[in-house]
Amino acid sequence: MRTQRSVDLVSGVGLTLLGLVVLAAATRITGGMGMEDRLPPRTLPNLVGAAVLLGGLGLVWQAWRYRGPVMPVSWPGRSGMLRNLVTMAALAAYVASLELLGTMVATILFVTGLIWYLRRSGFISALLIGIVCGLMLHFVFIRYLELSLPVGFLFE
Amino acid sequence: MLFSWDYLLHGFGTALSPLNLFWATVGCLIGTLVGVLPGIGPSSGIAILLPLTTVLPPTSAIIMMAAIYYGAMYGGSTTAITVNIPGEAASVPTALDGYAMAKQGRAGPALAMSAISSFVAGTLSLVGLTFFAPALANVALAFGPADYFALMFMGLSLVISLSGKALLKGILGATIGLLASLIGQNPVTGAARLTFGSVELMAGVNFISVIIGLFSISEVLLTTEQQVGHLYKVDITHLMPRWGDIRRCMGAMLRSCGVGFFLGLLPGCAPSVTTFISYDLEKRISKNSAMFGKGAIEGVAAAEGANNACTSGGFVPLFAFGLPVAPSMAVLLGGLMMYGLQPGPMLFQQKPEFVWAVIASMYIGNVILLVLNLPLVGMWARIAMIPFPILGPLILLFSVIGAYSIRGLLFDVWIALIFGVIGYYMRKTGFPVVPMVLASVLAQMLETSLQTALLISQGSWLVFFTRPIAAVFMTLALASITRGLWVQLRAHRLEVAEEDSEV
Numbered sequence: 001m002r003t004q005r006s007v008d009l010v011s012g013v014g015l016t017l018l019g020l021v022v023l024a025a026a027t028r029i030t031g032g033m034g035m036e037d038r039l040p041p042r043t044l045p046n047l048v049g050a051a052v053l054l055g056g057l058g059l060v061w062q063a064w065r066y067r068g069p070v071m072p073v074s075w076p077g078r079s080g081m082l083r084n085l086v087t088m089a090a091l092a093a094y095v096a097s098l099e100l101l102g103t104m105v106a107t108i109l110f111v112t113g114l115i116w117y118l119r120r121s122g123f124i125s126a127l128l129i130g131i132v133c134g135l136m137l138h139f140v141f142i143r144y145l146e147l148s149l150p151v152g153f154l155f156e
Numbered sequence: 157m158l159f160s161w162d163y164l165l166h167g168f169g170t171a172l173s174p175l176n177l178f179w180a181t182v183g184c185l186i187g188t189l190v191g192v193l194p195g196i197g198p199s200s201g202i203a204i205l206l207p208l209t210t211v212l213p214p215t216s217a218i219i220m221m222a223a224i225y226y227g228a229m230y231g232g233s234t235t236a237i238t239v240n241i242p243g244e245a246a247s248v249p250t251a252l253d254g255y256a257m258a259k260q261g262r263a264g265p266a267l268a269m270s271a272i273s274s275f276v277a278g279t280l281s282l283v284g285l286t287f288f289a290p291a292l293a294n295v296a297l298a299f300g301p302a303d304y305f306a307l308m309f310m311g312l313s314l315v316i317s318l319s320g321k322a323l324l325k326g327i328l329g330a331t332i333g334l335l336a337s338l339i340g341q342n343p344v345t346g347a348a349r350l351t352f353g354s355v356e357l358m359a360g361v362n363f364i365s366v367i368i369g370l371f372s373i374s375e376v377l378l379t380t381e382q383q384v385g386h387l388y389k390v391d392i393t394h395l396m397p398r399w400g401d402i403r404r405c406m407g408a409m410l411r412s413c414g415v416g417f418f419l420g421l422l423p424g425c426a427p428s429v430t431t432f433i434s435y436d437l438e439k440r441i442s443k444n445s446a447m448f449g450k451g452a453i454e455g456v457a458a459a460e461g462a463n464n465a466c467t468s469g470g471f472v473p474l475f476a477f478g479l480p481v482a483p484s485m486a487v488l489l490g491g492l493m494m495y496g497l498q499p500g501p502m503l504f505q506q507k508p509e510f511v512w513a514v515i516a517s518m519y520i521g522n523v524i525l526l527v528l529n530l531p532l533v534g535m536w537a538r539i540a541m542i543p544f545p546i547l548g549p550l551i552l553l554f555s556v557i558g559a560y561s562i563r564g565l566l567f568d569v570w571i572a573l574i575f576g577v578i579g580y581y582m583r584k585t586g587f588p589v590v591p592m593v594l595a596s597v598l599a600q601m602l603e604t605s606l607q608t609a610l611l612i613s614q615g616s617w618l619v620f621f622t623r624p625i626a627a628v629f630m631t632l633a634l635a636s637i638t639r640g641l642w643v644q645l646r647a648h649r650l651e652v653a654e655e656d657s658e659v
Contacts, residue, residue, distance in 0.1 A: 011585060022350065029347060038607065045338055048331055079383070088573075095566060107553060111550070114552070
């Protein structure tokens with residue numbers, strides 16, 4: 001996956017498989033309210049599935065026959081990859097804990113933790129930013145603007 | 157319905173109400189902030205905030221969203237001039253001369269000229285919007301469902317121009333966007349599609365989640381991996397340009413207004429392209445062309461004027477036909493649909509108070525931006541100094557809150573996260589993301605108009621070629637697709653999309 005050609009081959013194969021899955025799933029779609037003679041409910045999923053399948057094959061074919069200069073893909077280095085993984089893991093943990101901990105607590109933990117990790121210094125300032133964000137979301141967005149964000153066990 | 161002074165004056169009355177004025181100002185401030193901050197563009201900004209505006213009445217919400225869009229166009233120039241980092245792709249030509257002026261100690265006049273040119277060209281192009289949009293909407297009143305499907309199909313064929321050098325990947329992105337929108341219940345028959353037995357998937361994939369993921373989350377990931385830290389400082393002293401500078405720039409402002417507005421009407425012609433065309437035109441005809449790139453103030457005026465005029469131009473097809481010609485317009489269209497408003501001729505007929513209030517608010521917004529930008533320019537430049545390790549988590553935070561607020565479902569947030577990773581992969585591997593966004597926004601209208609047209613024609617697909625208006629749109633769309641495919645097949649190269657503009 002270091003060159004554009006290999007990336008295109010892998011992407012093409014993945015999309016071809018996706019197209020096959022969509023076509024298979026489309027066969028399980030059942031009829032609606034007697035509109036089958038106009039636009040059967042399977043038609044659009046079949047069309048889009050076929051387009052993904054053909055496009056994926058086209059990408060594979062295009063990459064397979066490419067014989068030009070090697071084009072590298074700018075994947076991040078080890079540290080960049082680690083930062084992205086930690087960022088996504090923190091984000092996933094934030095989303096997963098949102099309903100249990102509530103917006104305020106989860107936000108304080110997420111913002112403080114991620115800023116501290118990405119800056120590698122200044123825990124107190126990260127904590128202050130986290131607390132301000134958590135309080136703002138709770139009192140401005142949930143209490144004042146009445147948005148339906150989870151409040152968690154503390155306020156239920 | 158053609159233009160009417162009564163409607164416009166009534167629109168001004170609504171737009172000048174304290175509530176709408178307040179939200180227009182908030183939108184201008186947020187928009188300028190979005191434009192100033194690298195790593196977040198107008199599309200992401202609007203997408204994140206859109207669900208949060210559900211507490212507002214539709215008119216105030218759309219006034220604010222529109223203000224964010226044109227505010228971002230103003231704000232993008234600040235960092236371009238002061239630190240040579242364009243907040244938006246459209247501000248790249250501004251950086252060429254603006255930053256050169258800053259290095260000569262003339263950052264103040266460059267910033268002021270940018271604001272003045274944005275105001276002049278933005279306001280003049282709004283006059284065009286005021287007269288053009290209702291006239292075109294009047295024409296569109298004759299459209300039936302078949303014509304609408306053909307128009308939407310032509311809109312989808314914009315994928316060709318939005319894909320740039322990566323046509324096949326652009327088409328694949330668009331099909332994935334369509335695929336995502338097919339998940340859930342059929343809008344007409346109610347049949348479950350591609351849900352794999354999941355209850356959550358029955359509700360469908362919301363396109364706002366898709367947009368938040370593709371634009372905001374992927375952008376943060378792309379920047380996080382680079383360990384971007386601080387920008388650097390520049391001193392802003394004398395703000396106002398000399399009278400001679402203004403006189404030299406008058407022609408550039410007017411020309412850039414014409415170029416920006418008319419290119420803004422064209423599908424797929426983003427402000428980033430328009431600013432380059434306007435800058436190049438000015439360089440060719442200027443007596444001072446040798447100075448372009450070295451600190452010519454006309455270069456700043458031409459780029460910024462075109463940028464703002466293009467923004468207004470893009471509202472014409474959006475309001476008249478419901479056709480988004482740029483990514484931000486697609487997100488705005490999503491916002492209108494979220495409020496149950498269907499842009500197009502019927503919007504002028506059924507909701508004139510809404511549409512004219514939004515148009516009037518844009519005139520007011522231009523004044524607000526001029527007033528805000530000139531005295532506060534130093535503050536905006538300082539805000540751009542926020543380190544990314546702080547900004548990134550805040551963008552992610554508001555992405556999550558925005559996605560959750562759409563329907564109060566965690567499912568929508570997970571979808572945003574998944575599309576964030578997909579967007580990151582796409583942008584790393586040369587897939588353009590804008591076609592996917594366009595397809596996911598247009599899909600619902602496309603499908604509904606297709607079903608209705610086939611119902612009326614009793615299942616005959618010929619209806620798209622026998623009605624004159626539909627036939628014209630279908631022919632244009634098919635010609636555009638055929639040409640794009642032909643060029644692609646002859647190219648014999650690997651496809652790598654250029655960095656998406658106006659994200």
